[in-house]
């Protein structure tokens with residue numbers, strides 16, 4: 001495994017988690033559905049813990065947390081853009097629209113977050129024993145929460161959009177009700193939405 005690229009992944013993952021805190025903080029100002037608000041508050045708390053887990057992992061690997069990398073810069077830019085998109089939506093003064101924008105922004109942020117941790121899990125399978133142990137320990141603490149963040153929020157986004165279109169929505173979404181934690185589970189839940197209506 002290429003050590004430099006593994007370090008790059010970790011810097012991007014740290015930056016993603018830091019940006020995630022900012023994304024959830026403003027998304028919570030956009031959300032209207034009380035159940036989703038509770039979910040996101042929980043995800044915000046979990047994301048703060050993920051920041052600490054990443055920092056501890058990187059320190060244990062001897063990495064300077066403040067090192068800037070080109071990829072990290074791009075991740076930060078994306079996070080700031082998502083925050084900017086939600087600020088713009090709030091300024092437009094359309095609460096339903098702002099909630100949809102926030103849901104989409106959370107899905108985009110969590111898609112990257114989920115990918116990072118999936119790759120950290122893959123890297124743990126191939127790294128040298130000491131590094132593998134560190135990666136695995138961090139991955140085990142975070143993985144399941146990341147599944148929930150992305151799959152459940154995708155469901156919320158789809159159903160809130162459907163509601164905004166004036167169609168019958170399955171709220172809370174089947175992904176939430178069925179406590180989905182896998183991609184295949186998310187697809188099954190989506191297919192079951194008509195039965196739930």
Ligand SMILES: [Fe+2]
Pocket residue numbers: 017020046047050113146
């Ligand atoms: Fe995270």
Ligand SMILES: [Fe+2]
Pocket residue numbers: 020047110113114145146149150
């Ligand atoms: Fe996440």
